[in-house]
Amino acid sequence: MYFSGKNVLITGASKGIGAQIAKVLAGYGLKVWINYRSKPELADALQKEIEESGGQAAVIAFDASDEEGFVAGVKTIVECDGELAYLVNNAGITNDKLALRMKLEDFESVIKTNLNSAFIGCREALKVMSKKRFGSVVNISSIVSETGNIGQVNYSASKGAMNSMTKSFALEGAARGIRYNAITPGFIATDMTKSLSDEVKKSYTDKIPLGRFGEPEDVAQAVAFLLSDHASYITGEVLKVNGGMYV
Numbered sequence: 001m002y003f004s005g006k007n008v009l010i011t012g013a014s015k016g017i018g019a020q021i022a023k024v025l026a027g028y029g030l031k032v033w034i035n036y037r038s039k040p041e042l043a044d045a046l047q048k049e050i051e052e053s054g055g056q057a058a059v060i061a062f063d064a065s066d067e068e069g070f071v072a073g074v075k076t077i078v079e080c081d082g083e084l085a086y087l088v089n090n091a092g093i094t095n096d097k098l099a100l101r102m103k104l105e106d107f108e109s110v111i112k113t114n115l116n117s118a119f120i121g122c123r124e125a126l127k128v129m130s131k132k133r134f135g136s137v138v139n140i141s142s143i144v145s146e147t148g149n150i151g152q153v154n155y156s157a158s159k160g161a162m163n164s165m166t167k168s169f170a171l172e173g174a175a176r177g178i179r180y181n182a183i184t185p186g187f188i189a190t191d192m193t194k195s196l197s198d199e200v201k202k203s204y205t206d207k208i209p210l211g212r213f214g215e216p217e218d219v220a221q222a223v224a225f226l227l228s229d230h231a232s233y234i235t236g237e238v239l240k241v242n243g244g245m246y247v
Helices: 016-027 040-052 067-081 104-130 153-174 198-205 216-227
Strands: 007-010 031-036 056-061 086-089 135-140 178-185 238-241
Touching: 007 016, 007 067, 016 031, 016 040, 016 056, 016 086, 016 216, 031 040, 031 067, 040 056, 056 067, 067 104, 086 104, 086 216, 104 135, 104 153, 104 178, 135 153, 135 216, 153 178, 153 238, 178 216, 216 238
Parallel strands: 007 031, 007 086, 031 056, 086 135, 135 178, 178 238
Antiparallel strands: none
8 A cells, every 4th residue: 555645643543443544554654643532541552552563653632523622633743743644534422312312412412523523624634734735534434324324313414414524625625635535334343343142233234245244444444545545536435335235
C-alpha cells in the first residue's frame, strides 16, 4: 500500500474497529495518532503494541464531539509532525430504543457524537490539508445508514447524514487535492457481537450471503485502501463492507 503522507489521526481508536485500523495503518508505515475520550489505559496499551511491532504511534485525548477539543488536537498534531495527511472519523456511540420511547436528548446525543464529530474533523482536515494541497479522509458510517433499523432512528439518521456530508466535502475538497470517502460496515465481529447467543448470531449470518460476520481487519484494510494512493481517483464514494448483506 502506498501513502504520500506520513501520519494519520483516528478518532475513537482505543478499542474495537478503531484500534484495528490503527494497527493496520501503522503496519503500512504511517505514524498513527490514537485518539480517545476515556480509558487512557486502552490507548496506552495500543500504542505500546504498535511500537513493539515496529510501528509509530502517539496518543491524543479529546472528545471528538467537542469543537474546541478537536481543533486543539489537530493543531497539536500539525505542530508536532508538520502536517495531518490522513484522517479517519471513527468515533461514535449508540443509544438504541424504539422511536416512540426516544426522547429528543436521546436523538441529539447520538447526532452530536456521530455526525457533529465527523463534520468537525472533515472541516479541520480541509483547512490544514489545503495548505499542502493533499490529504484523504475516511468516515466510518454503517449499513443502517442504507437499510434503516428498528430501534436505531437516531443512529441511522446520524450515519445517513454522514454519507451525504461525505459527498459534499468531496466536492469541496477536490480542487484542493483532498479526497473524502465513507465506509458502511455491516455486522462486524467485535466484543459486542461476541456476547450474542449462537441462535442470534445464526439469525444474522443467515442474512449475509458470505455466511459470516466481518472482521475488524476487513474494515481496516478497506480504510487503508481508500486513504492510500491506490485510491487516488476515488472520492465521494460510500463503500459497502457487509458481506453482501445489502447490495
